[in-house]
Amino acid sequence: MLSRYQSIADAIATLFYPYAEVVLHDLATQSVAYIANNFSKRELGDDSGLDELENTPDATVIGPYEKLNWDGRKLRSISVVLRDxxxxxxxxxxxxxxxxxxxxxxxxxxxxxxxxxxxxxPAVLFEDDWQERINRFIHGWLQQRQLSLSILNREHKRELVEALLHEGAFRGKNAANYVANVLGMGRATVFKHLKELKEQA
Known part of the structure; x- marks a missing residue:
């Protein structure tokens, strides 16, 4: 009956190849019945050493736990009880x-x-680095609101442009173009927002 699980063992070993080994133990004989991607150098028929399982009859999943392979590699293992x-x-x-x-x-x-x-x-390099200041402000603004650039809607972008304006971010010669590129907006849209905001001030 254990043979029905061999394809599952092969699938797991193949998916995580070469990092996973899957061993099927026969509890009736307390021996190794099948090995997929054998890197532990165990052999079919080897003693399983699973006598202690009889003390946990309701066990289903055991682990994960750590083991040490014969060559010193650290393994993380998990065991599943198979039932008829x-x-x-x-x-x-x-x-x-x-x-x-x-x-x-x-x-x-x-x-x-x-x-x-x-x-x-270096202060000499970053003293007039308006792009760096814009980047830091934008990402600070996003973090405060738990947002990311990829999910900003039109209203978010308008609010961010307004916040950048109040921060003095548009003093740089090409700052508006840079912000438009970062936010994925047309330059005309950014300039329109800036004009409207300045008229409201």
């Missing part, structure tokens, strides 16, 4: 995910993004 049509436990499907490659990638990203080599913005 009458509900009796007949096997165990264990999915072992090799997370060592992801931990290595995380360490590299942490090092790259740590900012340990960053210095403060």
């Amino acid at each position: 049509d009458a509900g009796a436990a007949i096997g165990m499907m264990c999915v072992n995910l090799d997370i060592s490659v992801f931990e290595g990638a995380r360490a590299a990203l942490d090092l790259f993004l740590s900012g340990s080599k960053l210095v403060a913005q």
